Structures are given as structure tokens and as C-alpha cells.
Amino acid sequence: MKRFGLIGHPLGHTLSPWIHRQLFSLMDCQASYDALDIPPEQLPSRRQELLSLDGFNVTIPHKQAIIPYLKGLNRRASLYGAVNTVCDGVGYNTDCLGFLQALAGGGISLSGKVAVLGAGGASRVFAMEAALAGCMVTIASRASSVEKARALALEVQEKVPGSQVSACDLDELKGPFDVLINGTPVGMFPHGDACPVNDTVIHGCGAVFDAIYNPTDTLLLRKAKAAGVKAVGGMPMLVWQAAKAQEIWLGTSFDSKDVDALVPQATEELMRTFGRHE
Numbered sequence: 001m002k003r004f005g006l007i008g009h010p011l012g013h014t015l016s017p018w019i020h021r022q023l024f025s026l027m028d029c030q031a032s033y034d035a036l037d038i039p040p041e042q043l044p045s046r047r048q049e050l051l052s053l054d055g056f057n058v059t060i061p062h063k064q065a066i067i068p069y070l071k072g073l074n075r076r077a078s079l080y081g082a083v084n085t086v087c088d089g090v091g092y093n094t095d096c097l098g099f100l101q102a103l104a105g106g107g108i109s110l111s112g113k114v115a116v117l118g119a120g121g122a123s124r125v126f127a128m129e130a131a132l133a134g135c136m137v138t139i140a141s142r143a144s145s146v147e148k149a150r151a152l153a154l155e156v157q158e159k160v161p162g163s164q165v166s167a168c169d170l171d172e173l174k175g176p177f178d179v180l181i182n183g184t185p186v187g188m189f190p191h192g193d194a195c196p197v198n199d200t201v202i203h204g205c206g207a208v209f210d211a212i213y214n215p216t217d218t219l220l221l222r223k224a225k226a227a228g229v230k231a232v233g234g235m236p237m238l239v240w241q242a243a244k245a246q247e248i249w250l251g252t253s254f255d256s257k258d259v260d261a262l263v264p265q266a267t268e269e270l271m272r273t274f275g276r277h278e
């Protein structure tokens with residue numbers, strides 16, 4: 001029996017164990033997957049315990065803190081300076097793969113003018129991937145953290161030579177954009193009546209991706225759909241980043257139809273766990 005897990009703090013209710021168990025059964029793999037709530041101060045003393053697992057996922061606040069304990073990083077993890085999957089002591093980042101797969105599955109092309117809302121962990125991945133795809137990227141942060149957005153824009157420009165990346169205040173964001181990507185928690189449960197941008201910005205978008213998966217249909221997505229704008233939520237990204245982690249651990253590939261079929265089931269599981277919020 002192989003042993004896997006997720007480290008983070010606080011973990012609270014997390015869908016990851018449920019998603020991974022479904023994926024293991026698709027692979028006929030006998031494995032356990034447990035949520036390990038590890039406060040930051042315990043990370044050094046629990047290093048050996050973690051590295052004795054067959055693999056583990058990493059979430060907030062350990063995505064950067066885990067790096068000194070690893071043998072190395074793959075290219076994407078090194079680019080982002082953030083790890084969400086560890087295999088044989090090496091750090092990987094499958095959030096980006098989940099994100100790209102979610103866009104592709106929703107028929108959204110990562111091209112043209114792209115707005116990334118927020119400058120935190122998820123937005124770092126979105127901005128970097130958009131720049132790598134050759135997009136013209138605008139990172140928009142609330143007024144109190146525009147400096148953080150500027151720093152991220154500079155970092156992306158340094159890491160992706162030739163990329164065009166700028167930063168602005170979220171309240172001053174002006175379209176049109178081919179793709180708008182929400183990497184802020186605005187609209188997340190229990191604040192489902194909040195939307196990170198105004199209707200004019202939404203109406204000027206070709207497509208919207210919202211990383212939030214609870215609720216699955218955020219106000220931003222609902223407004224986009226009502227305006228005839230293509231809209232994809234965060235659940236496919238969550239399920240696919242888990243599938244990509246297992247592909248690394250097990251050295252195999254999933255049939256994409258099987259993983260896509262898990263997305264609505266994960267939504268049902270979310271509703272069973274948290275109740276219906278939409």
C-alpha cells in the first residue's frame with residue numbers, strides 16, 4: 001500500500017483526499033491519502049516523516065517553505081518558486097498544468113490581452129503561464145498591494161524574456177481583454193455576493209476563468225455567462241492538478257475523459273461537505 005498526503009495549515013475541510021482517492025481507484029492503485037495539518041514551526045521536525053511518504057502535495061503556507069528540504073525542483077516549480085507536489089524528494093508544480101488543462105477543456109485559448117486579478121500564489125502561476133504563452137499581461141491588485149503586483153510584473157518580465165507585463169490598481173482596470181483570470185478570493189464562500197470587477201470589464205472580455213471552486217458558479221462567472229462570455233470555474237483546475245500529481249507519483253497517464261468526469265462528481269462532493277451555496 002503506497003502512502004501519500006497533503007500538508008498545509010490550517011487545512012480545515014479539504015476536497016483533496018476525496019479527489020485523490022477517486023483518482024487512485026481509476027488507476028487501480030492501493031494507496032492512502034491523508035491530510036496532514038502541519039503548522040509552519042513543525043515543518044523542520046517533520047521533514048523525515050514527509051520524505052518517507054511515496055509522495056505528497058503541498059498547500060498554503062508551505063509552498064515556498066518546503067523548498068530548502070528538497071533535493072531539487074523541476075522547471076515549472078523553479079520558475080514559480082513554489083511547489084505543490086513532491087516525488088522522490090523533488091518539487092513539482094502541477095497547479096499550472098491544472099490551470100492549462102481547465103482552460104483547454106473549457107475551450108479558452110490563452111492568447112492576446114490577458115488580465116490577471118491578484119498577485120498572490122495562484123496569480124503568480126497565471127501571470128507566468130500567460131507570459132510564457134506570449135500574451136500581453138496586466139496584473140491588477142487592490143490599491144493596498146499594487147506594489148506587490150508591480151514586483152510580480154517585473155519578476156515575470158525577468159523570467160520570461162521579451163514578455164509584456166504591466167500592473168495596475170484593480171479599480172482602474174480597463175478592457176477589453178481576451179481572457180480575464182481571477183486569482184483573488186473575491187466571490188469565494190461565504191462571500192458569494194462579491195465580484196472582483198465591474199460589469200463593463202466583464203462585458204469587454206472574450207473569456208473568464210475564475211480560480212475559485214467554492215462556489216463553483218461565482219458571481220463573476222454568472223455575470224460573464226449572462227453577457228455571453230465564455231466562463232470556466234476553478235473545479236477543473238483543482239481536479240486536474242491532482243491528476244497531474246498522481247501521474248508524476250505513479251508514472252502513468254489518465255484518460256482525460258475519466259478526469260473530466262470527476263469534475264461534476266467533485267462539485268457534488270463539495271456540496272455534500274459544505275452545503276449548497278449557489
Ligand code: NAP
Nearest residue numbers: 118119120121122123142145183184185211212234237238
Ligand atoms: P493568496 O496567495 O492569498 O493570494 C490572494 C490574492 O488576492 C492576493 O493578491 C490578495 O491581495 C488578493 N486579495 C485578497 N482579498 C482581496 C480583496 N478583497 N480584493 C482584492 N484582492 C484581494 O491566495 P491564492 O493561493 O493565490 O488563492 C487565490 C484564490 O485562488 C483562492 O480563491 C483560492 O481558492 C483559488 N485557488 C484555486 C485553485 C484551484 O485549483 N482551483 C488553486 C489555487 C488557488 P493582498 O496581497 O492585498 O491580500
